[in-house]
Amino acid sequence: MGKIVGGFWVPHDPVMFVAPEAPPQAQRDIVWDAYRQCGERLAELDATSVIIVGCDHYILFGTHCLPRYLIGTGDVDGPIDRLPGLPRRVVKNQEQLANHIVAQGEQQDVDWTVARSFTMDHSFAIPHQLIVQVAEQRLGRELPSIPVYLACGVDPYISFRRAADLGRQIRDAVESFAADERVVVIGSGGISHRVGTHDMGRVSEDFDREVLALGVEGDLEGLCAYRDEDILERGGNGAMEIRNFALAMAAVPNARGEVIAYEPVPAWVTGLGFLQLHAREVAR
Numbered sequence: 001m002g003k004i005v006g007g008f009w010v011p012h013d014p015v016m017f018v019a020p021e022a023p024p025q026a027q028r029d030i031v032w033d034a035y036r037q038c039g040e041r042l043a044e045l046d047a048t049s050v051i052i053v054g055c056d057h058y059i060l061f062g063t064h065c066l067p068r069y070l071i072g073t074g075d076v077d078g079p080i081d082r083l084p085g086l087p088r089r090v091v092k093n094q095e096q097l098a099n100h101i102v103a104q105g106e107q108q109d110v111d112w113t114v115a116r117s118f119t120m121d122h123s124f125a126i127p128h129q130l131i132v133q134v135a136e137q138r139l140g141r142e143l144p145s146i147p148v149y150l151a152c153g154v155d156p157y158i159s160f161r162r163a164a165d166l167g168r169q170i171r172d173a174v175e176s177f178a179a180d181e182r183v184v185v186i187g188s189g190g191i192s193h194r195v196g197t198h199d200m201g202r203v204s205e206d207f208d209r210e211v212l213a214l215g216v217e218g219d220l221e222g223l224c225a226y227r228d229e230d231i232l233e234r235g236g237n238g239a240m241e242i243r244n245f246a247l248a249m250a251a252v253p254n255a256r257g258e259v260i261a262y263e264p265v266p267a268w269v270t271g272l273g274f275l276q277l278h279a280r281e282v283a284r
Helices: 025-044 095-106 122-139 160-175 205-217 220-224 228-234 237-251
Strands: 003-010 049-055 069-078 089-091 113-119 145-150 182-188 256-265 270-278
Touching: 003 025, 003 122, 003 160, 003 237, 025 122, 025 256, 025 270, 049 122, 049 237, 069 095, 069 160, 095 145, 095 160, 122 145, 122 182, 145 160, 145 237, 160 182, 160 220, 160 237, 182 237, 205 220, 205 237, 205 256, 205 270, 220 237, 228 237, 237 270
Parallel strands: 003 182, 049 145, 049 182, 069 113
Antiparallel strands: 003 270, 069 089, 069 145, 256 270
């Protein structure tokens, strides 16, 4: 029987790789160290596999096909977008668990779009390189990683309700998995940032800290209560990625959060928040 042993909220800011020396040294050190801490904490959870929840940035999917949610069940490689210091590589998937999530979803009216061969983008590759690979080095073993993608880069966006439903379904599937699997779910995204807009580079610290506070409290209902127009106004179009946070929180049993670090970094155009989701036993 499997279990979800914890989760994380982390950013996937590509500008860190494009302009690594743009912010002040102190900020750079805090952010890079936060990724390292996440990797070490992932190792401490003694995970056997990881689910990374990312989103398309109009790179993988275009006008011909825009799935609301997708899971990679076979070969995984990438990233498709080449960034300095983020090499393209093959990533080992946990195919049995990924296919079990799909099959179990059928019983709960969750119709997964399936990619049996999947090239991910930086929303998966950055946390995989900076967190999962750090954990692998500490554990001395590979951590198979399943990609899950939500439509939160361009509209039509997946609803928060559906994102949370998917998190719960993933948790049910893991718990019904025959193998003794210890799974960690990483929600990759946000927080506030504007992409391709006139105010790109503006960071909304108040919004970011509000979102992180909801994570600390484990307030999934509060997180899912955001209206799209409010997110766009307060956090920018990039902040729509907090849907990935909602899935991760819903997947972790009785989640409560701990902020590892937060830095508003206009030079990297993003409010960079790092939070660990601790799983807690539910009283029966």
